Amino acid sequence: MTGLTALALDALIFIGLAWTAWRLLGRSIPIAVIPIIIGLLLAATGVLPASWGVPSKIGDQIGFIGVLLLAFTAGLETRQSAHLPTTADAKPLPPTQALRFVASAGMALLLPFTLGTLAAHAYFTGLPGWDAPEGGAWMGTLAIGLCIAVSALPVLIGIVRELGPLHRPLTQLALRIAVIDDAVLWIGLALLLLVAEGGSLLAGVSALHLLAVGTLVMLAATGALAQRMPGQLPLWLVWLSLPVFLVAGAWASSQLGLHALLGAYFGGAMVPPAWSRRLPVERLGQFALIGLAPLFFGHSGLKIDGGVLGWASLQASLVLLVLAVVAKLVAVLLCPPAPSLSRREALAVGALLQCKGLMEIVAATILRDHGLLSEHAFAALVTLAVLSTLLTGPFFRLLVRRRAQVDTGGRQTA
Template sequence: MPSTPAFVLDALIFIGLAWVAWRALGRSIPIAVIPIIIGLLLAATGALPAGWGVPSKLGDQIGFVGVLLLAFTAGLETRQSAHLPTAADATPLPRTQALRFVASAGMALLLPFALGTLAAHYYFTGLPGWEAPKGGAWMGALAIGLCIAVSALPVLIGIVRELGPLHRPLTQLALRIAVIDDAVLWIGLAVLLLAAEGGSLLAGASWSTVLAVGVVAVLAVAGTLAQRLHRDPPTWAIWLMLPLFLVAGAWASSQFGLHALLGAYFGGAMVPPAWTKRLPVERMGQLALIGLAPLFFGHSGLKIDGSVLGWASLQASLALLVLAVVAKLVAVLLCPPASTLSRREALAVGALLQCKGLMEIVAATILRDHGLLSEHAFAALVTLAVLSTLLTGPFFRALVRRHAQADTGARQAV
């Protein structure tokens, strides 16, 4: 099929059909996962003829631009908490609880990461087709552990907005932890990829690598100076600077041998928070999420080898899901983010944090592209991300509903 009709069909399937399905389901399923489900179903059934040209080359390019923008806005959101949905009377956490909060965020990352890594090393990577093509057994296990530890900030923001203001104190705690977890995820990805290269990046340094280091340094210094000097340039000037941070960050990370998405994220994180307050970050993220990135995520599902999607893969995904959910819940029970939370409220926060969403799929895609995940592991982790995201809203509602019923029963007994 010629390129233009192939792209139109591509967009109709992964953008148009996904949006229609989302509206038809009453927005009960996050729109982020619907293109992935469509791609997985097409890959598993082989219902899409190869001659139709889907995925199209133009669709791949537009989808990649969309996910770059999504990573960039995720970086912006980690620096600017004003973009998180808050109540009008929301106040920062008291300083006395800051240490507890940071410890809880660390526990919510470290426990799932440790358990996921150990389970992967001693069991999952021993399954047929699960061994990582590069990096050895431990590198592949660390890659799976990192995906298990993910909390998906962009999708979680959307889910929290759908939950409404009733449970705002709990959802705010979850979002604040997810901001930290999201930043650590991208740093962890960069460290893991650098470690997988075994120092070859420095050994093979060229003028482009040196230039990339200079670009990163200039961006970091410029963002820091702009923040400290409290300079507020015109809004149009900020809009002109944004593509520079995005493109320069993505290019620099690719020169280091890392994925361009890492640079896009850190490029967004380098933009001064004072600038992002004047930007429609939420709408930028929605444009990427609804209008561009579905092509990337739909293609990620479609490009999975259909032969690896079967009962064994689903069993592995369910086992990973149980591990990821239990680890998050145990983490927040062992170290609640606030001393005032009841056990059920802490579990409700953990139910939100177990959401994997797009960030796990992005992380898994990066790790697969660098040979740290096999196709079997990638397929299981993508399925895990879908199941985890679908579980988040109903799981949270069930916990807070039972908590409310318990409070009502106690008051009636009195």
């Protein structure tokens, strides 16, 4: 089968079929997880003939470009809160409330990370096939803990858009926390990979490594200086600068032994907010999410060894799901992001934050590529990401619906 024919089949399965299923289901399931489900089903059943050439090499490249663009737009959204629905009119918090909010965001990361790491070290890494190929036992457990702590900003944005403005105060809090979580995730990934590759990096520092570091520093300096410049840069020049930030960041991180996606994310975060306000960031993200990245996510599911998908893997995923959800809920109950929240409102925020979505799959892919996750662990974490994302909307609606019923009952008896 020719390359173009294989690409056409590839796109038909993971873009066309995924989009059709998404529309037929009334957009009730985030489109990001549908190609993953398709890939997992194909990997588990083995019904896809090898002669079809799927996944195709060209499809792999297009999908990777799509996920690079997705990571880049996630970086843009991290810096520019105006692109987050329900936060465009948000005012800066007073110092005491800001401190409480940061503490809540930290708790929402630290508690799931700690519990996930300890559970992985005590139980999961002892399961057959769960040992990390590289980095030793503790590096593998830290990788699992990091994936447990993830909150998926891009998918959460889509879910919040679907929820509408009715629950704006709660969704606004969740998105603000997710911005912090998203940034810390990528920083944590970079640090974990640096530690895992530390010996080889320090032993083999070259002029190319120094050039890569210099490139990142130059991007950061350019972004900072451009933000302080008076006046506006012509829009066409802003557009021309985007591929420079994206390609330079991705190249620099890959030269440092990290993943290109890390550099793409940080490249987007280094773009001055004054520039990104003028860009259709949401449209760029949607184009990457619907038109390109499904190939990457579908291939990620398809490339999982079908032999590791089974009842044992599903059981592990369900245990990890319970652990991740409970940890997020307990974290927001122990340290609510706002003092005025009731317990049920805090739980509703936690229900949104437990969404793993794309970010866990991207993080798990990076960690697997560097040998810090085994195929068994990767399969379980991808399944966890799918389940948690599917759970997010219904779980949130259930909590706010019950809250509304309680409020109505209280008014009737008053």
